[in-house]
Amino acid sequence: MTPELTALTLAALLQAVQYLLYAIPANRELGPGYTMSARDREPTRPLSEKTARLGRALTNHFEGLILFTIAVIVITFTKITTPFTAACAFAYLGARLLYIPAYYLGLCPWRSLIWAVGFLATLLMLLAALT
Numbered sequence: 001m002t003p004e005l006t007a008l009t010l011a012a013l014l015q016a017v018q019y020l021l022y023a024i025p026a027n028r029e030l031g032p033g034y035t036m037s038a039r040d041r042e043p044t045r046p047l048s049e050k051t052a053r054l055g056r057a058l059t060n061h062f063e064g065l066i067l068f069t070i071a072v073i074v075i076t077f078t079k080i081t082t083p084f085t086a087a088c089a090f091a092y093l094g095a096r097l098l099y100i101p102a103y104y105l106g107l108c109p110w111r112s113l114i115w116a117v118g119f120l121a122t123l124l125m126l127l128a129a130l131t
Contacts, residue, residue, distance in 0.1 A: 008069060026051050
C-alpha cells in the first residue's frame with residue numbers, strides 16, 4: 001500500500017471515530033425518540049454548543065475527505081507517489097486530527113489555520129499529479 005493510501009485509510013477510520021464522538025452525545029441530548037425517527041421535523045431541543053461543534057467538524061471532514069480521496073486516487077493510479085505526496089497526505093491527516101479538538105474548543109483562528117493546512121496539502125497533491 002502506498003503511503004497516500006495508508007493516510008486515506010487512516011483518514012477514513014478517523015471519520016468513523018469522529019462519527020462516534022458526535023453521535024454518542026447527540027443521541028443522549030436529543031433522545032431516541034428523535035434520533036430513531038425519520039427526522040422530518042426539527043428536534044424539540046437544540047444540541048449543546050460542543051456537540052453541535054462536533055457535528056460541524058464531522059461534516060467538514062466529509063467535505064474535505066472527498067477532495068483528499070480524489071487526490072490520493074489520482075496519485076495512486078498515475079503511480080507518481082513521491083516523498084512529497086506522501087508528506088502532503090500525512091499533513092492532511094495530521095491537520096484533520098488537530099482540527100477536531102480545535103473546533104470543539106473553539107480555538108480561533110487556529111481552527112481555520114489547521115483547516116487551511118489540510119486543504120493546501122490536498123491541493124499540492126493534485127498539483128503534483130499534473131507535473
